[in-house]
Amino acid sequence: MVEDHVRKRALVTGGAGQDGWYLINLLLAHGYDVFAQSRHAVDSEIHGDRVHWHIGNLTDEAFLRNLLVTAAPDEIYNLAAVSRPSISWDIPIETALLNSLVPHRICEFIRREAPTCRLFQASSSEIYGDTRAEVQDEDTRANPGSPYGISKAYAHQIVGAYRRQYGLHLSCGILFNHESPRRPLNFVSQKIAHAAAAASLGLTETRELDERGKPILFNGKLYLGDITVRRDFGFAGDFVEAMRLIVQNDAPADYAVGSGQAHSIAEFCEVAFKVCGLDWKKYVSVDETLLRKVDSHFTQADPSKLKAKLGWQPKVDFLGLVETMVQERVRILKLSQASTDATGT
Numbered sequence: 001m002v003e004d005h006v007r008k009r010a011l012v013t014g015g016a017g018q019d020g021w022y023l024i025n026l027l028l029a030h031g032y033d034v035f036a037q038s039r040h041a042v043d044s045e046i047h048g049d050r051v052h053w054h055i056g057n058l059t060d061e062a063f064l065r066n067l068l069v070t071a072a073p074d075e076i077y078n079l080a081a082v083s084r085p086s087i088s089w090d091i092p093i094e095t096a097l098l099n100s101l102v103p104h105r106i107c108e109f110i111r112r113e114a115p116t117c118r119l120f121q122a123s124s125s126e127i128y129g130d131t132r133a134e135v136q137d138e139d140t141r142a143n144p145g146s147p148y149g150i151s152k153a154y155a156h157q158i159v160g161a162y163r164r165q166y167g168l169h170l171s172c173g174i175l176f177n178h179e180s181p182r183r184p185l186n187f188v189s190q191k192i193a194h195a196a197a198a199a200s201l202g203l204t205e206t207r208e209l210d211e212r213g214k215p216i217l218f219n220g221k222l223y224l225g226d227i228t229v230r231r232d233f234g235f236a237g238d239f240v241e242a243m244r245l246i247v248q249n250d251a252p253a254d255y256a257v258g259s260g261q262a263h264s265i266a267e268f269c270e271v272a273f274k275v276c277g278l279d280w281k282k283y284v285s286v287d288e289t290l291l292r293k294v295d296s297h298f299t300q301a302d303p304s305k306l307k308a309k310l311g312w313q314p315k316v317d318f319l320g321l322v323e324t325m326v327q328e329r330v331r332i333l334k335l336s337q338a339s340t341d342a343t344g345t
């Protein structure tokens with residue numbers, strides 16, 4: 001048991017999201033006193049009573065300041081964001097406030113009031129935009145194309161500027177796509193996993209809806225946008241390990257965090273349906289309304305710096321990731337079928 005007076009205090013913003021869940025578990029396992037922020041009330045089952053939750057909006061300056069003062073963290077992991085590039089077109093100002101201004105305010109707070117506090121900022125491969133670079137690393141030029149990418153680029157650059165100007169321990173992890181069974185259904189990985197799982201159970205229609213407001217599996221078909229896009233898909237659990245390593249290292253710096261391999265959305269479909277013994281081509285159709293006018297068509301991380309300097313090694317590969325996601329959706333769907341049978345609803 002770690003003594004209270006030596007326990008480090010960590011603040012995780014956006015703690016109720018996919019990455020927050022994995023990171024909080026990791027920090028608790030390392031004996032941290034964890035403070036976490038979420039916009040909405042959090043299910044008390046999550047992490048039990050081991051986390052000090054603060055519910056509120058980070059763009060409310062008074063809430064943010066009170067959170068930072070109360071948590072008095074040794075380490076801040078700023079994960080809170082408008083996290084969907086496509087949605088950022090609908091809420092561009094909120095995106096800028098939360099994704100750019102909040103990290104800037106956190107830097108300012110650290111500079112003025114907590115100069116020994118360390119910061120991890122969740123940066124994104126979306127800062128590269130629709131890049132031509134064969135692989136992307138810490139030196140690849142930022143050329144974002146969406147309000148989301150632009151807001152993340154601002155945060156990335158302000159964190160770097162404060163680090164260089166004031167010598168503070170502020171770092172960014174440039175996170176490429178990272179998935180897990182905790183990914184919400186509106187991301188392509190989970191949408192595919194869910195449809196494959198449903199099809200494997202003989203369903204032709206799901207209750208869960210896609211971006212068009214139609215069932216994810218509709219008349220036995222999964223409708224997607226551009227399936228030729230190639231993305232570097234990693235496992236969220238491996239990414240939070242990278243976050244911790246980055247903050248623990250003596251020298252603050254930016255790191256590209258990704259598996260180093262790219263797979264097309266079609267390949268994701270192929271593997272997901274194959275896990276269920278199904279041929280993806282019979283189930284997947286393209287709906288042009290799901291195509292993005294602005295998209296990042298190719299992302300592939302070069303995580304050499306993270307591996308060489310911090311010894312990071314991802315534990316879950318692409319096949320393992322897809323398989324786990326599909327199996328978890330099968331389990332969830334079976335549970336929901338069983339409860340429907342039991343209640344007759």
Ligand SMILES: Nc1nc2c(ncn2[C@@H]2O[C@H](COP(=O)(O)OP(=O)(O)O[C@H]3O[C@H](CO)[C@@H](O)[C@H](O)[C@@H]3O)[C@@H](O)[C@H]2O)c(=O)[nH]1
Pocket residue numbers: 082083084085086123124125126175176177178186187188189191211223224225226227229231265290292295296297
């Ligand atoms: N959502 C979705 N995406 C589709 C579909 N069909 C093709 N795609 C393509 O699949 C890719 C991934 O889309 P998402 O899963 O929605 O994620 P994202 O836009 O890449 O954003 C995620 O990754 C970023 C980079 O790591 C993160 O910064 C961001 O927060 C988020 O996690 C995009 O190129 C998108 O065009 C579809 O039906 N739905």
